[in-house]
Each structure stands twice: as C-alpha cells, then as structure tokens.
Amino acid sequence: MSLSNSEIADLFNQMADLLQIKGENPFKVRAYRNAARTVQNLGKSLEDLHKKGMDLTKLPGIGADLSDAIEEILQTGKFSKLEKLKKELPQGLDKLLAIEGLGPKRIRQLYDAFGITSLEALAQKAESGEIYTLKGFGPKLVEKILKGVQLAKKAGHRFRFDVAKPFAEELKSYLSGFEGVMKVEVAGSYRRKKETVGDLDILVVAKNWESVTEWFVKYEKIKEVVSKGPTRSTVILRNDLQVDLRSVAGESYGSALHYFTGSKAHNIKIRKMAVERGWKINEYGVFDGKKRLGGESEEQLYSLMGMEYIEPELREDRGEVEAAVEHRLPDLVRLGDIKGDLHTHSKWSDGHATIEQMALAAKERGYSYLAVTDHSRHLTVAKGLDEKRIRKQWEEIDALNERLEGITVLKGIECDILEDGSMDLPDSVLKKLDVVLGAVHYKFNLSKKEQTRRVVKAMQNRYFNIFAHPTGRIIGHRNAYELDMSEIFAACKGEGVILEINAQPERLDLDDIYAKAAKEEGIRLAVSTDAHDTMSLDFMQYGLNQARRGWLQKSDLVNTLPLSALKKVLKK
DNA sequence: GCCGTTTTCGGCCCGACTGTTTTCAGTCG
Structure with missing residues (x-):
C-alpha cells in the first residue's frame, strides 16, 4: 500500500x-x-x-x-x-x-x-x-x-498570491495616504509570501483610528462591511476576498506585526520559548510579569529572545527557530542576485514576442543572459519546433548575439518527455543546445511507477539539463501528476539534473517544501519565469518568493551564476 | 497524544470578539 x-x-x-x-x-x-x-x-x-x-x-x-x-x-x-x-x-x-x-x-x-x-x-x-x-x-x-x-x-476560498496582490498593494497605498496614518503593513500569509492567501490582514498605526476606519470602509471595491469595531474592522471585497484592518499602538507594532504575520505554528513556538524563560509574548509586547521588555519592532522581539531576525517567508516552524538561535539561518536569495532567465518562449512557438524583444526586456531587468526555450515538435498546439525549424531559429539567435550588447541569448528548448521516457528531439540536436529543459506535457495520469520511470529515463539522457515545472500542478485546477520524488531526487543527483522552480503564479513548482528538501539533498535549482511575453519576465519575483520559502540562497540557484560559470554547469 | 537540565505526570500560546446572556461560552486567528 x-x-x-x-x-x-x-x-x-x-x-x-x-x-x-x-x-x-x-x-x-x-x-x-x-x-x-x-x-x-x-x-x-x-x-x-x-x-x-x-x-x-x-x-x-x-x-x-x-x-x-x-x-x-x-x-x-x-x-x-x-x-x-x-x-x-x-x-x-x-x-x-x-x-x-x-x-x-x-x-x-x-x-x-x-x-x-x-x-x-x-x-x-x-x-x-x-x-x-x-x-x-x-x-x-x-x-x-x-x-x-x-x-x-462554493469550492475553494483561498486566493492565489498574484490575485490578492493588487488588492493588497492598492489598499496599502489607499490607507497610507490617509491623514494621521503612520504605519501600514499587510501581514498574514501574504507577508509570508505563500502561494495562496485566505484573507488579507492589514495593520495600521494611526493617531485617529476612528476616522481611518471610516476611510477604510469607503474603499470602492468593498461589497460588504462585516464588522466595525474599536480595534478591528472586517470587510468583504467584490471578489469575496476578506480584509481585516487592525489598529495597533506604536509601541506594540513589532509584536503585533509578528503575531499577525504568523504562522500560527511559528508563533506558538516563540511564545513557548518565552514561557520557558518566565516571560509572556502577546500582540502587545514582550513581558516579564508586568514589566514590559519591548515590542516596538520585530527585530527587537527576536533579539530579546536571543535569536537572529527571521524573514517572514521562513516562519512556518520548519526549523527556522532553531536555526535562528544557532545563528545558521540562510541568507535568502534576492531579485538582485538573478543574472538571467532560463525558461522563456518566443513567437517561434506559443510566445507573443520576438526573440529580440524578449532579449531586450531581459537586459532592461539587469540580466546578462536569456535562454529561449520554445516548445519541441510534439506540442503541435504550441507550434513546437522540429529539427528543421530549430536550426533556423539558431541562425536568428546567432545574428542577434552578433548585434546585441550586454545580453547573451542562449539556445534552448523545452523538450517534451515522451511517454516512453525518450526525448522529443534527437541527441544530434540536443547536444548543440546551451540549455535543454525536459518537461511533461501529456499523459499526466500514468501510475506513479510508470511516470517516475518515464522521467528518470529522460533524465538519463546526457543532454538533459533542467526538469521544468517538475510536478505539473496548477494551483486550484490540476493536481500534480504522480511521481516518486525521492527517486526523482536521486536521479537528479546521479545525472546532474537541475530542478526548476517555475515562477508562473499558478504553477510555482517545485513548491517550497520540495525545494527545501532538494536543497538538503544537494540538488541545484533554477528559478525561471516560463514567460510567453516580455511583461511575464517579472514573474521572477513570484518564483523567488517560493525559493525563499524553501530556504534557498544565491548559491543554491544556477541562474545567479555569471554566464561562463553557468555554461560549465550546463555542459555535462 | 506529546513532551521533559525544573517534570515520566501534568502541563500543553494567548487574547479578542460575538452574541448571547446577565457573567460568559464558543469560536476565531
């Protein structure tokens, strides 16, 4: 069983x-x-x-x-x-x-x-x-x-992070623009950058709470005001997203922010540690009996507890508290560490921009390389490339690289892993590419054993570099296909395969939990956008949210490497 | 049901709000 x-x-x-x-x-x-x-x-x-x-x-x-x-x-x-x-x-x-x-x-x-x-x-x-x-x-x-x-x-009442984001941002600026408001922060799972959020918890420090509340309930996208109280108000937006606004005194801001950011499990752990010292932590501060020890800032709270500051993305009680005490928290990867995007599409397959447009957009984002990884022939609906067309694409890329400055376009493919585990294009083509992504795009319903065997066999191809959107799940729509992840991890280690964190906000796989596990196995990862147009290159941040939740540092990712070092990693 | 340089038994995070009651239980985050 x-x-x-x-x-x-x-x-x-x-x-x-x-x-x-x-x-x-x-x-x-x-x-x-x-x-x-x-x-x-x-x-x-x-x-x-x-x-x-x-x-x-x-x-x-x-x-x-x-x-x-x-x-x-x-x-x-x-x-x-x-x-x-x-x-x-x-x-x-x-x-x-x-x-x-x-x-x-x-x-x-x-x-x-x-x-x-x-x-x-x-x-x-x-x-x-x-x-x-x-x-x-x-x-x-x-x-x-x-x-x-x-x-x-009605099914499923959690919202994808990217769906909630514009509301969170807009409400934040709506509130911070109001007279007398000194601080506004969106806490909760939104601040922890979870892939989905249940509601928005907004904290406000203001001189005039009552008028802030009145202002808040006038926000135009509100469908219903559920409650309006002295420290808390709750509304439902037109898209059914619930938003709680809470007023906090300035001196309690840090402990309140900590408390409302969660996660619950993280909070319980910290509070237990306080109890062991004979202290108490609540949303108003840190206390020794009646004596107030602090609570103005989160930094102060963690420091009082004798530990490093813990980034919100890590606060899941997955070992971060112990690590913070022992001063071995990871230095989490940041957007500025990213040197390039290794999974993008162009008009050659189902993308909407030319390679040149994509390359220039990548350069604008401060990248030094961009891999164009259009689909392979099996994916006919996406105008997947066959050998003939891909060779033509190379001519265009060569010409572009002659012309463009400050950005290098890498020749890549998002190659279908066929049902029998073979690759959709011959080795004679794959070996000439800079980056080969392997991906499963059909036959999602194989048994765990068959699906695992299929992927592992593909990984044994010596030109296979990166396993793209490894679990295939679509948040809220499609479950992951069945894979034995420990076998996949073992194959990655054995064959030097890199695992992707796909930054599309409805994908975001590998997820945080598997990303952390992969890192612990010593497997390298790439955060890639799978962009089909220039704007989607900005999805990078969503992928990094997931990477940070998975404890990843700059050194765990390959697309933080300069081009020369990256090429060495990709040539196996 | 878990857990332990204060404990192998007696604790287990902490407070607010709501609606109902008439001093507080139940629920929630």
Whole structure:
C-alpha cells in the first residue's frame, strides 16, 4: 500500500476533526493536527523513511502512538482508530466544521437536537426557525450560519498570491495616504509570501483610528462591511476576498506585526520559548510579569529572545527557530542576485514576442543572459519546433548575439518527455543546445511507477539539463501528476539534473517544501519565469518568493551564476 | 497524544470578539 505524506496528514486531520466534535481533550486534537503538519512539511516520503527503518518518534510531534499509527497506515492503507471513530459518529459532521461560527460544541448541539449531519439539513432547520429553540442560537448567529452554508457550497476560498496582490498593494497605498496614518503593513500569509492567501490582514498605526476606519470602509471595491469595531474592522471585497484592518499602538507594532504575520505554528513556538524563560509574548509586547521588555519592532522581539531576525517567508516552524538561535539561518536569495532567465518562449512557438524583444526586456531587468526555450515538435498546439525549424531559429539567435550588447541569448528548448521516457528531439540536436529543459506535457495520469520511470529515463539522457515545472500542478485546477520524488531526487543527483522552480503564479513548482528538501539533498535549482511575453519576465519575483520559502540562497540557484560559470554547469 | 537540565505526570500560546446572556461560552486567528 502506497500513501503519500499528504494522504497520511489528511487522515490525521480527519481524526482531529472527529475528536473535536466528539468533545475529546483539545490537546489530543492539537497533537493530531501537529502531527499532520509535521508529515505535510516533511519533504521526504514518510514511506521511504519508514522503509529505511527510521525511528519515526524522532520526528517532532510524533510519539509512540502516532508512530504505530503511521506504520499501520503504510502497511494496510487504513487507520483503525479513525475507522472506529467514523462508525461511532455520523458521516458529514466534519463538513459542518468549515462553517464560520460553528465549532465542535454547536455542531454537537445541532446533532443531538435535530440529527443534523449535512449542510442542507442545517440550512433547513435554520430557515424554518426551529434552530432558535437551542440555547445560544440567536438571530445574528443563525444569519451567520446561513451565510456560511452558502460559502461552504462554493469550492475553494483561498486566493492565489498574484490575485490578492493588487488588492493588497492598492489598499496599502489607499490607507497610507490617509491623514494621521503612520504605519501600514499587510501581514498574514501574504507577508509570508505563500502561494495562496485566505484573507488579507492589514495593520495600521494611526493617531485617529476612528476616522481611518471610516476611510477604510469607503474603499470602492468593498461589497460588504462585516464588522466595525474599536480595534478591528472586517470587510468583504467584490471578489469575496476578506480584509481585516487592525489598529495597533506604536509601541506594540513589532509584536503585533509578528503575531499577525504568523504562522500560527511559528508563533506558538516563540511564545513557548518565552514561557520557558518566565516571560509572556502577546500582540502587545514582550513581558516579564508586568514589566514590559519591548515590542516596538520585530527585530527587537527576536533579539530579546536571543535569536537572529527571521524573514517572514521562513516562519512556518520548519526549523527556522532553531536555526535562528544557532545563528545558521540562510541568507535568502534576492531579485538582485538573478543574472538571467532560463525558461522563456518566443513567437517561434506559443510566445507573443520576438526573440529580440524578449532579449531586450531581459537586459532592461539587469540580466546578462536569456535562454529561449520554445516548445519541441510534439506540442503541435504550441507550434513546437522540429529539427528543421530549430536550426533556423539558431541562425536568428546567432545574428542577434552578433548585434546585441550586454545580453547573451542562449539556445534552448523545452523538450517534451515522451511517454516512453525518450526525448522529443534527437541527441544530434540536443547536444548543440546551451540549455535543454525536459518537461511533461501529456499523459499526466500514468501510475506513479510508470511516470517516475518515464522521467528518470529522460533524465538519463546526457543532454538533459533542467526538469521544468517538475510536478505539473496548477494551483486550484490540476493536481500534480504522480511521481516518486525521492527517486526523482536521486536521479537528479546521479545525472546532474537541475530542478526548476517555475515562477508562473499558478504553477510555482517545485513548491517550497520540495525545494527545501532538494536543497538538503544537494540538488541545484533554477528559478525561471516560463514567460510567453516580455511583461511575464517579472514573474521572477513570484518564483523567488517560493525559493525563499524553501530556504534557498544565491548559491543554491544556477541562474545567479555569471554566464561562463553557468555554461560549465550546463555542459555535462 | 506529546513532551521533559525544573517534570515520566501534568502541563500543553494567548487574547479578542460575538452574541448571547446577565457573567460568559464558543469560536476565531
């Protein structure tokens, strides 16, 4: 039985949901959630670790019981404790947990009184008014529940980072332009640069909070003002993105920013450390009893805790706290470190700009090289290049390189990996290229074994340089195809293959977790935009967000190298 | 259910808000 880390994490989360509804010890619930997070963030297949005989209790939040549970799940594909609980409790209750305003207690109440186990039944009892007979259910709560049911029926309410970004930027400048506003920052997962964000949390330091609130709720893209209070206001934008505005005193700005930036797991870890010293950290500051030790800035907060400043992208409790204490945090890669883009398209295939336009746009961005990597022949819908056309393209590139100054165009290809693992163009062509990307563009539904064998075989081609958009997922639309990532990593190491972080905001794969794992294996990566026009070269920043979340430094990426060094890496 | 140079048992981050109640439970971030 083969289960991925995500599937195992999912079982633990289901367990936590049901335990919660059952009214079990909340710390037990938390233990399952913590374990789920550990598994999800592992970056290495739990199955592999187990096969190699690793003691799973060494993993944070996994003790004897959960280690046994993992073993059972890996061997049988089943988690008996969960199965048992599922029999005890009716199906469907966990769906109700997703509704805002409904927690375990109220769900239990609804079930005991009316036997409610579904969104439909819930809506019906709410609309008929019967629900008011329950203690604690008043008109406001019922209205909230009905709204929640509507929302729960719509799928997926997280927003891609690039979708949220213009709203975040616009709101920030809208607010900072208002009189009396001293500081504005968008915190939350947006500040941590997660690939998707649930809502926007905006912090404001202002002399005149009340008039700032009034100004905020007048922002033109607001659909609904949910609440307006003395320290917090919540609105929903027309695209259903929720925005919270919170007022903070200047002296608490750092601790508030830290608190609202999260992640929750990171915060808990820091607060625990404070408790161990007999201190307390909350959103107002750092305290020793009643004595205030600080809180004006995040730098000060971390310094009080005896550690280095931790960049928001790292705050996921994936080892950054320990690293900060031991002064071994990575010096994260920055846009200024990037010397070129290794995955771009031109009009020769499905791009919208000429090679020259792309090259000049790359030069404008301060790059010294740009690889043109149009599609290969198999991808006919994208006018993929065959041998004849690619040779013609080389003539154009040679001529351009004669003419252009300050930028070098590299000859590349985004070559299809065919179903049998062979490359879409012959070696006689591949060997003349500066950069060969390999990519999977069809037959996404092969079994894990077949898909892995296909890619590994392609990587064994001696001209294969970079594995492009390695997992093929499209955020919110398409899952990753099945690949055994530890085998892929092993092949990369063996064959000197570079892994791409594709900077298209709906791709962003490798993701942060695998990027970190690849780095730890000593595999090199490239952040590339896959740009199909000149403007999309600016997607680089999205890719770098993901790279930074994956702990990558300048030295982990190949497209931070000067051209001569890069060429050496690419010639295997 | 996890975890431990204060503990193998007794803790487990911390506070605000909402709606309901009449002093606070439940939920949320």
